[in-house]
Amino acid sequence: MSYLTLDEYQRKWIFTHQSMPVPDADLEAIKPMTQLRASQLWQENISVQSPDADRFSSSDWPMKESNWKETVSWMSEWESDEADLPEEVLAFIDWQDDVTVYFCYEKYNVIETKWSIFKKHWKNFLFYDDGPVLIGRRRKEALWFDSKGNVKLGHRS
Template sequence: MSYLPLEEYQRKWIFTHQSMPVPEQDWIAIKPMDQLRSAQLWKENISAQSPDADRLSSSDWPMKESNWSDSVDWMTAWESDDESLPESVLEHIDWQDDVTVYFCYEKYNVIETKWVTFKKHWKNFLFYDDGPILIARRRNEALWFDSKGKVKLGHRD
């Protein structure tokens, strides 16, 4: 098996937190990958050497400034009552709802979901905001969130 049931996911609390629980019917769309699959996706799409965003090397695509076009605030929207992603993020990511996305916390912690699910529950994903990178299958656009409340808008090369 390459996915963990959400009940067994080490950070399940980010989806069951009493302040903003994800409805149980949406849990099926949130698929934490097991460590082996996470590591493979990270190695192929983020970094072959570095285990997390803090230790990316200068040769890894996220560290190349030319891959990032803008940096916008996400924390203000996260703290507001508005449920939607910041408008500038939605303008940058013009994907169909059924696009498969990967929210990459670090080498051994990647969650697969659909763009529609991420948009709906993005605040839950960002309860843990230690440099996660959002990428999608067969798409070049990328988002890189930081714990200071900014998200870089860019493209993978």
């Protein structure tokens, strides 16, 4: 099995928190991966040797400045009553709603969902903002969030 149930997921509360609960229908589309599956996806798409963003090496694609076009702030939108991702992010990521995305917190903690679900509930995902990377299946565009409230917009190499 490649997924945990949401009840088994140690960070389930970020999707059920009373201040921003995700509706049950959308919860079904949020699929935390098992540690084994998350590790495989991380090693194939993010880094072979580094377990998290704090330990990326210079050979990991996220550390190559040439892969990043722009850095924008996400914090003001996160703190606002508006639900949308920052305008620059939505302009940069021009994916259909049904594109499968992977929100990669670290090597053993990856969530699979659809772009539509991530867009709608991105604030929940960013309760933990310690360097997660969002990638899409068979897509080159990537987002790299940091705890200072910024997101890098770029392309995987």
